[in-house]
Amino acid sequence: AQKITQTQPGMFVQEKEAVTLDCTYDTSDQSYGLFWYKQPSSGEMIFLIYQGSYDEQNATEGRYSLNFQKARKSANLVISASQLGDSAMYFCAMREGISSGSARQLTFGSGTQLTVLP
Amino acid sequence: DAGVIQSPRHEVTEMGQEVTLRCKPISGHDYLFWYRQTMMRGLELLIYFNNNVPIDDSGMPEDRFSAKMPNASFSTLKIQPSEPRDSAVYFCASSLKIVGELFFGEGSRLTVL
Numbered sequence: 577a578q579k580i581t582q583t584q585p586g587m588f589v590q591e592k593e594a595v596t597l598d599c600t601y602d603t604s605d606q607s608y609g610l611f612w613y614k615q616p617s618s619g620e621m622i623f624l625i626y627q628g629s630y631d632e633q634n635a636t637e638g639r640y641s642l643n644f645q646k647a648r649k650s651a652n653l654v655i656s657a658s659q660l661g662d663s664a665m666y667f668c669a670m671r672e673g674i675s676s677g678s679a680r681q682l683t684f685g686s687g688t689q690l691t692v693l694p
Numbered sequence: 695d696a697g698v699i700q701s702p703r704h705e706v707t708e709m710g711q712e713v714t715l716r717c718k719p720i721s722g723h724d725y726l727f728w729y730r731q732t733m734m735r736g737l738e739l740l741i742y743f744n745n746n747v748p749i750d751d752s753g754m755p756e757d758r759f760s761a762k763m764p765n766a767s768f769s770t771l772k773i774q775p776s777e778p779r780d781s782a783v784y785f786c787a788s789s790l791k792i793v794g795e796l797f798f799g800e801g802s803r804l805t806v807l
Contacts, residue, residue: 611795619783621798667737681727681750682787682796684737 578602580668580685587690589658596643597653597688599668605629609671610651611682612642616664624666627651658692665689696720700786700799708807712774715802717786718767727796728761728771729785737785743769776806 581600589595601610612624627635627642635642643652655662668685699718707713719726727742741751746763754761758777763769773780783803787796 613798619803620800621785621787623795623797626795681739681742683739686736 578685579683580670582668582685582688584688585686587688588693589655589690590693591660592657594654594656595658595690597655597666597668597690599651599653599685601649601651601668601670603649603670603672605672607673610642610644611669611671612640612651612653613667613669613684614662614664615667615687621667625653655690660692660694663690663692698786698788698797698799700784700802702802703800704803704805706805706807707776709777710775711806712772713776713780713804713806715771715784715786715804717769717771717799719769719786719788720797721767723788723790723797725789726763726769727787727789728769729787731783731785731801732781740771740784773804776804778806780804781806 579602583598587595608629610627614622614624625635625637625640625642627644634644639656641654643654665687667687669682671682698720701716705713724745725742728740729737730740731737738753740753741761742749743763746766759773761771771784781804783801785798785801787798789796
């Protein structure tokens with residue numbers, strides 16, 4: 577079974593509007609972390625935001641926020657006030673076993689290509 | 695502060711040749727990861743190290759691939775002999791213990807002709 581599912585291969589949003597990128601995950605661990613990365617056309621992987629499974633509040637970082645719904649196992653990324661420079665591929669990822677003392681690999685979803693329209 | 699440093703950024707080689715990719719993690723990071731990215735398969739973990747010791751190499755495709763971490767500041771990923779299907783972007787990433795994000799290098803784009 578897929579650990580991380582991103583069901584939107586591509587998304588379009590008008591500049592200055594908000595957009596939500598979907599991510600659902602599958603784990604039996606109680607302690608895990610959820611991450612979002614941005615990969616622009618230049619190819620580098622840029623960390624955006626992190627949410628721990630025990631964090632009670634949704635994570636926010638500037639224009640990025642993570643809509644964490646633990647019972648539904650979803651961790652959607654919300655980008656507010658989209659900018660042209662936000663056009664990129666966005667990856668959701670999960671790291672299991674956070675509290676066990678043995679960090680595990682980061683497992684990535686297939687990504688969502690976001691295009692911001694002027 | 696220096697991030698994760700990978701070299702070479704681009705490599706074009708012929709089938710059958712040996713390829714060595716290099717990585718310098720962020721100082722103080724205990725974990726080092728090698729990922730491969732292709733259009734067909736996305737981002738796949740190949741291997742990761744903890745304190746220079748390989749922990750999980752189940753993602754290494756076959757015996758042609760090998761990775762080493764002789765010290766805390768250097769790792770190599772070697773492909774011998776290379777094949778056209780190895781063409782991909784290879785990322786190295788490092789992280790602190792347990793929690794926190796992975797910091798990625800800029801990647802090494804490999805093309806095997």
